[in-house]
Amino acid sequence: MSASGESDVARFKRLAAERAVESIQPGMVVGLGSGSTSAFVVRRLAALRAEGKLLDVVGVPTSVGTEELARSLGVPLTTLEEQPVLDLTLDGADEVDPQLRLIKGGGGALLREKIVAQASRRVLIVVDAGKLSPRLGTHWPVPVEVLPFGWRSQALFLEGFGARITRREGREGAPYRTDQGNFILDCAFGPIEHPEELAARLEARAGIVEHGLFIGLTSELVVAGPDGVEHRRPA
Numbered sequence: 001m002s003a004s005g006e007s008d009v010a011r012f013k014r015l016a017a018e019r020a021v022e023s024i025q026p027g028m029v030v031g032l033g034s035g036s037t038s039a040f041v042v043r044r045l046a047a048l049r050a051e052g053k054l055l056d057v058v059g060v061p062t063s064v065g066t067e068e069l070a071r072s073l074g075v076p077l078t079t080l081e082e083q084p085v086l087d088l089t090l091d092g093a094d095e096v097d098p099q100l101r102l103i104k105g106g107g108g109a110l111l112r113e114k115i116v117a118q119a120s121r122r123v124l125i126v127v128d129a130g131k132l133s134p135r136l137g138t139h140w141p142v143p144v145e146v147l148p149f150g151w152r153s154q155a156l157f158l159e160g161f162g163a164r165i166t167r168r169e170g171r172e173g174a175p176y177r178t179d180q181g182n183f184i185l186d187c188a189f190g191p192i193e194h195p196e197e198l199a200a201r202l203e204a205r206a207g208i209v210e211h212g213l214f215i216g217l218t219s220e221l222v223v224a225g226p227d228g229v230e231h232r233r234p235a
Contacts, residue, residue, distance in 0.1 A: 008226075012128035013037045013092075016224035018044050019231065020090050020126045023220075027056050029083045031116040032070060033091025034063040034109035037126050041090045042066065046073035060086060062116050063109035064179050080119055089120040093214070095133045095140040096125065100221055100234045101195055103136050105143030105212030108168070108178050114210060114217075122219040129225025136213070137192040141166070143212040144185045144202060148175075151183050154207050161201070163187035182209055 006014070017040035024030055024045065032042055048054050058078045061067035070077055080086075091113055095103040102125065104110050117123045133139055142163075146154045155165045168176040168184040175183050192198055195213055202211040221232040 009128050009130060012224040014040045015229050016126045016128060016222045017041045019229045020124050020222045021045055023088060023124055024054060024057055026054060028087040029078065030057055030059050031086045031089030031120050032059040032061045032066050033113060034066050035092045035107040037092035038066060039069060041126060042070050042073060042075060046075050049074065060116055062112040084119060086116065086120040088122045088124060089116055090124050090126055093125050093127050093131055095136055096127055096131050096221065097133055097136050100218040101136055102214035102218060103140045103142055103212050104214050108176060108184060110143055110212045111145055111178065111180060111210040114214060117214065117217045123217050124220045124222060125218050126222050129223055132223065135191040136195050137189045141186040141188040144187050145178055145182050145209040146185055147207050147209060148183050150207050155185055157205060158185060158187050163189050
Protein backbone atom coordinates (compact mmCIF):
# COMPACT_ATOMS: atom_id res chain seq x y z
CA MET A 1 0.00 0.00 0.00
CA SER A 2 1.39 3.40 -1.01
CA ALA A 3 1.41 6.49 1.21
CA SER A 4 -1.64 7.73 -0.71
CA GLY A 5 -3.61 4.63 0.29
CA GLU A 6 -3.46 3.18 -3.23
CA SER A 7 -2.89 -0.58 -3.30
CA ASP A 8 0.02 -1.99 -5.28
CA VAL A 9 -2.37 -3.62 -7.77
CA ALA A 10 -4.26 -0.36 -8.29
CA ARG A 11 -0.96 1.49 -8.76
CA PHE A 12 0.21 -1.01 -11.35
CA LYS A 13 -3.10 -0.71 -13.21
CA ARG A 14 -2.84 3.07 -13.17
CA LEU A 15 0.78 3.07 -14.37
CA ALA A 16 -0.03 0.65 -17.20
CA ALA A 17 -3.02 2.75 -18.21
CA GLU A 18 -1.00 5.95 -18.25
CA ARG A 19 1.61 4.33 -20.49
CA ALA A 20 -1.05 2.92 -22.81
CA VAL A 21 -2.75 6.30 -23.24
CA GLU A 22 0.53 7.59 -24.69
CA SER A 23 -0.40 5.57 -27.81
CA ILE A 24 -3.41 7.78 -28.47
CA GLN A 25 -2.73 10.32 -31.20
CA PRO A 26 -4.72 13.48 -32.04
CA GLY A 27 -7.80 12.83 -34.15
CA MET A 28 -8.10 9.14 -33.25
CA VAL A 29 -11.32 7.22 -32.71
CA VAL A 30 -10.57 5.06 -29.68
CA GLY A 31 -12.36 2.07 -28.23
CA LEU A 32 -12.71 2.39 -24.46
CA GLY A 33 -12.79 -0.92 -22.64
CA SER A 34 -14.59 -1.89 -19.46
CA GLY A 35 -13.41 -2.71 -15.96
CA SER A 36 -11.14 -1.15 -13.36
CA THR A 37 -8.03 -0.86 -15.54
CA SER A 38 -9.98 0.70 -18.40
CA ALA A 39 -11.43 3.19 -15.94
CA PHE A 40 -7.87 4.43 -15.35
CA VAL A 41 -7.54 4.84 -19.13
CA VAL A 42 -10.69 6.96 -19.29
CA ARG A 43 -9.59 9.08 -16.34
CA ARG A 44 -6.14 9.66 -17.85
CA LEU A 45 -7.67 10.67 -21.17
CA ALA A 46 -9.95 13.09 -19.34
CA ALA A 47 -6.96 14.54 -17.45
CA LEU A 48 -5.08 15.13 -20.71
CA ARG A 49 -8.14 16.85 -22.18
CA ALA A 50 -8.21 19.12 -19.14
CA GLU A 51 -4.64 20.10 -20.07
CA GLY A 52 -5.79 20.98 -23.59
CA LYS A 53 -4.46 17.80 -25.21
CA LEU A 54 -6.23 15.20 -27.42
CA LEU A 55 -9.29 17.42 -27.63
CA ASP A 56 -10.29 15.95 -31.01
CA VAL A 57 -10.15 12.32 -29.81
CA VAL A 58 -13.50 10.56 -29.49
CA GLY A 59 -14.24 7.27 -27.78
CA VAL A 60 -16.49 4.27 -28.37
CA PRO A 61 -17.45 2.73 -24.99
CA THR A 62 -17.78 -1.02 -24.60
CA SER A 63 -20.32 -0.91 -21.79
CA VAL A 64 -22.95 1.27 -20.18
CA GLY A 65 -20.62 1.72 -17.20
CA THR A 66 -17.77 3.02 -19.35
CA GLU A 67 -20.16 5.30 -21.21
CA GLU A 68 -21.40 6.79 -17.93
CA LEU A 69 -17.86 7.31 -16.63
CA ALA A 70 -16.67 8.94 -19.86
CA ARG A 71 -19.65 11.29 -20.02
CA SER A 72 -19.20 12.26 -16.36
CA LEU A 73 -15.59 13.26 -17.12
CA GLY A 74 -16.40 15.11 -20.33
CA VAL A 75 -14.82 12.62 -22.75
CA PRO A 76 -16.66 12.90 -26.09
CA LEU A 77 -18.17 9.69 -27.41
CA THR A 78 -19.36 8.28 -30.69
CA THR A 79 -20.79 4.95 -31.85
CA LEU A 80 -19.79 2.16 -34.20
CA GLU A 81 -22.69 3.20 -36.41
CA GLU A 82 -21.05 6.61 -36.87
CA GLN A 83 -17.45 5.32 -36.82
CA PRO A 84 -17.42 1.64 -37.88
CA VAL A 85 -13.59 1.45 -37.99
CA LEU A 86 -11.60 2.44 -34.90
CA ASP A 87 -7.96 3.49 -34.87
CA LEU A 88 -7.13 1.97 -31.50
CA THR A 89 -8.82 0.18 -28.61
CA LEU A 90 -7.48 0.23 -25.06
CA ASP A 91 -8.89 -2.49 -22.83
CA GLY A 92 -8.00 -4.70 -19.90
CA ALA A 93 -8.00 -8.48 -19.50
CA ASP A 94 -8.53 -11.04 -16.77
CA GLU A 95 -5.79 -13.41 -17.94
CA VAL A 96 -3.06 -13.16 -20.59
CA ASP A 97 -0.89 -16.02 -21.86
CA PRO A 98 2.58 -15.76 -23.50
CA GLN A 99 0.99 -15.64 -26.99
CA LEU A 100 -1.13 -12.64 -25.86
CA ARG A 101 -4.31 -14.68 -26.01
CA LEU A 102 -6.80 -13.47 -23.44
CA ILE A 103 -9.64 -14.35 -21.15
CA LYS A 104 -11.97 -11.36 -20.81
CA GLY A 105 -15.45 -10.80 -19.47
CA GLY A 106 -15.00 -10.64 -15.72
CA GLY A 107 -16.93 -7.38 -15.83
CA GLY A 108 -19.62 -8.83 -18.07
CA ALA A 109 -18.92 -6.75 -21.20
CA LEU A 110 -17.29 -9.45 -23.33
CA LEU A 111 -19.68 -9.21 -26.29
CA ARG A 112 -19.32 -5.48 -26.82
CA GLU A 113 -15.61 -5.66 -26.04
CA LYS A 114 -15.07 -8.25 -28.76
CA ILE A 115 -17.18 -6.32 -31.28
CA VAL A 116 -15.13 -3.18 -30.64
CA ALA A 117 -11.83 -5.10 -30.74
CA GLN A 118 -12.70 -6.66 -34.09
CA ALA A 119 -13.58 -3.22 -35.47
CA SER A 120 -10.19 -1.79 -34.44
CA ARG A 121 -6.98 -1.43 -36.41
CA ARG A 122 -4.99 -1.94 -33.18
CA VAL A 123 -5.92 -3.46 -29.83
CA LEU A 124 -3.70 -2.51 -26.91
CA ILE A 125 -4.34 -4.57 -23.78
CA VAL A 126 -3.52 -2.99 -20.42
CA VAL A 127 -2.89 -5.15 -17.34
CA ASP A 128 -1.07 -5.45 -14.06
CA ALA A 129 1.48 -8.25 -13.84
CA GLY A 130 -0.88 -10.42 -11.81
CA LYS A 131 -2.92 -11.06 -14.96
CA LEU A 132 -0.06 -12.88 -16.71
CA SER A 133 -0.48 -16.64 -16.87
CA PRO A 134 1.43 -19.59 -18.36
CA ARG A 135 -1.81 -20.98 -19.80
CA LEU A 136 -5.32 -19.58 -20.12
CA GLY A 137 -7.73 -21.00 -17.57
CA THR A 138 -5.06 -21.44 -14.91
CA HIS A 139 -6.38 -18.59 -12.78
CA TRP A 140 -9.68 -17.54 -14.35
CA PRO A 141 -12.85 -19.19 -15.69
CA VAL A 142 -14.02 -18.50 -19.21
CA PRO A 143 -17.15 -16.33 -19.17
CA VAL A 144 -19.74 -17.54 -21.67
CA GLU A 145 -22.67 -15.25 -22.49
CA VAL A 146 -25.84 -17.21 -23.22
CA LEU A 147 -29.44 -16.44 -24.03
CA PRO A 148 -31.70 -16.86 -21.00
CA PHE A 149 -33.86 -19.14 -23.16
CA GLY A 150 -32.50 -22.65 -22.74
CA TRP A 151 -29.55 -21.63 -20.58
CA ARG A 152 -29.59 -24.92 -18.67
CA SER A 153 -29.06 -26.83 -21.90
CA GLN A 154 -25.99 -24.68 -22.56
CA ALA A 155 -24.73 -25.47 -19.07
CA LEU A 156 -25.08 -29.21 -19.74
CA PHE A 157 -23.30 -28.80 -23.08
CA LEU A 158 -20.40 -27.01 -21.40
CA GLU A 159 -20.20 -29.54 -18.58
CA GLY A 160 -20.01 -32.23 -21.25
CA PHE A 161 -16.45 -31.25 -22.10
CA GLY A 162 -15.14 -30.60 -18.64
CA ALA A 163 -16.33 -27.20 -17.43
CA ARG A 164 -17.45 -26.54 -13.88
CA ILE A 165 -20.30 -24.08 -14.36
CA THR A 166 -21.40 -21.18 -12.19
CA ARG A 167 -24.21 -18.97 -13.37
CA ARG A 168 -23.15 -15.46 -12.47
CA GLU A 169 -25.39 -13.75 -9.94
CA GLY A 170 -26.33 -10.11 -9.63
CA ARG A 171 -28.01 -8.29 -6.81
CA GLU A 172 -29.91 -10.27 -4.17
CA GLY A 173 -29.12 -13.56 -5.84
CA ALA A 174 -30.90 -12.78 -9.11
CA PRO A 175 -29.14 -13.86 -12.32
CA TYR A 176 -26.60 -11.31 -13.52
CA ARG A 177 -27.72 -9.68 -16.76
CA THR A 178 -25.36 -8.27 -19.37
CA ASP A 179 -26.05 -4.95 -21.10
CA GLN A 180 -27.83 -7.10 -23.73
CA GLY A 181 -30.01 -8.81 -21.10
CA ASN A 182 -28.24 -12.18 -21.33
CA PHE A 183 -26.86 -14.54 -18.66
CA ILE A 184 -23.20 -15.34 -18.08
CA LEU A 185 -21.99 -18.85 -17.27
CA ASP A 186 -18.51 -18.77 -15.75
CA CYS A 187 -16.82 -21.96 -16.97
CA ALA A 188 -13.83 -23.28 -15.05
CA PHE A 189 -12.02 -25.56 -17.47
CA GLY A 190 -8.68 -25.47 -15.69
CA PRO A 191 -5.59 -24.83 -17.82
CA ILE A 192 -6.73 -24.90 -21.47
CA GLU A 193 -4.40 -26.80 -23.75
CA HIS A 194 -5.95 -25.71 -27.06
CA PRO A 195 -7.81 -22.38 -26.71
CA GLU A 196 -8.52 -22.15 -30.45
CA GLU A 197 -10.29 -25.51 -30.45
CA LEU A 198 -12.36 -24.59 -27.41
CA ALA A 199 -13.31 -21.25 -28.99
CA ALA A 200 -14.48 -23.02 -32.15
CA ARG A 201 -16.66 -25.44 -30.16
CA LEU A 202 -18.27 -22.57 -28.28
CA GLU A 203 -18.89 -20.57 -31.45
CA ALA A 204 -20.65 -23.51 -33.11
CA ARG A 205 -23.31 -23.83 -30.39
CA ALA A 206 -26.70 -22.15 -30.86
CA GLY A 207 -27.69 -20.18 -27.77
CA ILE A 208 -24.12 -19.19 -26.91
CA VAL A 209 -23.95 -15.51 -27.78
CA GLU A 210 -20.23 -14.98 -27.12
CA HIS A 211 -17.32 -16.30 -25.07
CA GLY A 212 -14.46 -14.67 -23.24
CA LEU A 213 -11.59 -16.20 -25.23
CA PHE A 214 -9.97 -13.38 -27.23
CA ILE A 215 -7.59 -15.02 -29.69
CA GLY A 216 -5.57 -13.26 -32.38
CA LEU A 217 -6.92 -9.83 -31.46
CA THR A 218 -4.16 -8.35 -29.29
CA SER A 219 -1.79 -6.06 -31.17
CA GLU A 220 0.19 -4.96 -28.12
CA LEU A 221 0.31 -5.42 -24.36
CA VAL A 222 1.27 -2.93 -21.67
CA VAL A 223 1.94 -4.62 -18.33
CA ALA A 224 3.01 -2.98 -15.07
CA GLY A 225 4.41 -4.72 -12.00
CA PRO A 226 7.15 -4.54 -9.38
CA ASP A 227 9.79 -4.43 -12.13
CA GLY A 228 8.23 -1.46 -13.91
CA VAL A 229 6.14 -0.96 -17.05
CA GLU A 230 6.74 -3.06 -20.15
CA HIS A 231 5.35 -2.75 -23.68
CA ARG A 232 5.10 -6.13 -25.46
CA ARG A 233 4.04 -7.30 -28.89
CA PRO A 234 3.11 -10.81 -30.07
CA ALA A 235 6.05 -13.06 -30.87
